[in-house]
Amino acid sequence: MSLRAVELFGGAGGLALGTHAAGFANELFVEWDRWACDTVRQNRKAGHSAVQGWDVREGDVRKVDFSVVPDGLDLVTGGPPCQPFSMGGKARASDDKRDMFPAAAEVVRTLRPRAFLLENVRGLKRAAFSDYFEFIRLRMQYPELVANDNESWLDHFRRLQREHIAGQHDSLTYNVADTLVNAADYGVPQHRHRVFIVGFRADIDTEWAFPQPTHSHDALLEAQWVTGNYWDEHSVPTKERPLLPSRFESRIRKIRDGQIEVNGRLPWRTVRDALNGMPEPLAGGVAGWKNHNHQPGARAYPGHTGSPLDEPSKALKAGGHGVPGGENMLRRVDGSVRYYSIREAARIQTFPDDYELHGAWGEAMRQLGNAVPVLLAKTVGAAVAGHLNSARMRDEAVLQAS
Template sequence: MSLRAVELFGGAGGLAIGTHKAGFSSELFVEWDKWACDTVRENSRAGHPLVKDWAVHQGDVRKVDYSTLRQKIDLVAGGPPCQPFSMGGKARAADDSRDMFPAAAEVVRNLRPRALLFENVRGLKRAAFANYFEFIKLRMKFPELSAHVNESWTDHYARLQKEYTSSGSNSLLSYNVVDHLVNAADYGVPQHRHRVFIVGFRNDVKADWSFPEATHSEDALLQSQWISGEYWEEHKIAKKNRPEIDPRKMNRVNKIRNGEIEVAGHRWRTVRDALSGMPEPKTNGFRGWKNHKLQEGAKSYPGHTGSPLDQPSKALKAGGHGVPGGENMLRRVDGSVRYFSIREAARIQTFPDDYELHGSWGEAMRQLGNAVPVKLAEAVASSIATHLNLATIETEETKFVR
């Protein structure tokens, strides 16, 4: 069946592309940043099959007229700005004007979707934010309990707690909400990217859902590299050109070899996997490759050593004061470094090769650094879609029997 989604804080489109690939149609895509909107709009104008029908709204999610959406919405999804919770930011949470979780809950209240999906940095689960994180989840659970005028978040939190611990009103809109911390590498993304997902199903949807299990593992990568050697054979890397094994991994490799550790799933995908088949970027770019130009000036120094070629990359970052060096650089086996091209970074974020990022190198890298990896978004959204479809069938069959 057709499933309809609204995307908030859409950025360059990573989460929305993932939900689209999972079977949701994007009824509305909301993003305030001009360059990110340009990226989506230009790909739409070019007829990109994943985004060509999107309705892009550039502006504040709090100022959108959602009453124009005539059909019922199955999913509200989005990645509210992470700066209020980022370990690299000022970590002011509710005191940061960029905290958009309450605004997201208001959209849920307006649209009453059957499910919700929000993503943010793992810093959201820091001990310093423990109470506020619980507030966010209760705010999503009871979206109709909006804040009173001039009410502090702590007073609002107290009201939500009372509702949660009382018998509640049968007429009150509520969601069954869970959260889950993941590493994107465990879902086939060639990048260490730890993120928190908040997923909820409306209380009349019997979804019987849990977060999808990991499909990829470090143990499978270690086995492929240091026991079977399949990884090196696949990439046609001679022994003299292979890196030394990390001594910290030797004990685990021996346990895998001796059968003390059972290896499951596919191997983690590495930077080398992600860039397979791509030419080395040049300053003038390459015909037939979008966004694949060499950015000069990469330097290695303590704390900024780049991503090793034969591991998942470090988490790409947007950077509040320009793009940081270490996270967005490739480190070759010989220790030399260069910046990832925009196209290479897009591959690491699992965007399609024919999806073009707009803006300068720094601007495009900022968009990618803020994005949800498409493959991770698709894995989570596919699981939600499956359960929504099953829940709908069960509801219809129950009505039919009655």
């Protein structure tokens, strides 16, 4: 039996696609942006199996009637807007009207799911936000301890701290854990550092831990510069390979000498890995490939160099042209650059090839830049699903024994 889920701040659907692959059936998908909603609607109309059951609600999550969701929900997921905490933004946190963590807590209070899964940028854990991050944790831990009229977040935070220390809670309570990860460590061909906040309702067994990394940089260095397996797998002749990066020489030597062990992890996946089997994008698109048009105008300059072909991509950003660092741009071995096509960027974000992004290049890149990598969402979602299923089986065994 599928586990039931509701998605908040759904964007283009990366998190929801991942949790769907992990065994959750998404019943309600809430997103305020019309273009992102159109992406989901367009794929649903085209018959994409993952989104068929999604009830798409376009609008402010605070104005959605969640009474339509039957009791017994397993999971609430979402990526509240990252701009209040992003290192590329003004970082105003609670003073930014786009801060939606309190809204997420209200939905959890209303739906009382067995678990929740929230994702955001690593800037959320900056020292400057330490108090507010702890407020978020406590707010999600005790969703029924809502703010009083005209109460500031700081006064609310102090009240939550007092209640937490008192240790007597008859209200809805969650056991909350947070983790900062790099998506590359989980097989995503991209450096994408994200914070996950996971909570299980207090009646669910708390023996849960975030999944261990499966991939590593050292394993990639070994495959490229010790065994050479990486180049052989891609049939790259010696003359077309990049020079060994001097900044890695010492580490490669230690790997070769056995001073550093890969410990069974797989190599980080690179841009070359992600784009394997794809034709070059063309101005008019490529037959048989969705969203695979060439986007002209890419150029490199200091501080805007693109993502090297044989490393994980830089984190895609929610912008089109002029993104600092050239994150939405590919840099070939010879130093030439071009923009990722929408389909290539979707590959970098591990979206399925048959999932089409709605809108022009800049709009689609914004959606992808805001998205959770599907593979990372599946990995975390599968761990949550496994824990919830195990808890349910234990509860059923106790009932049968009684």
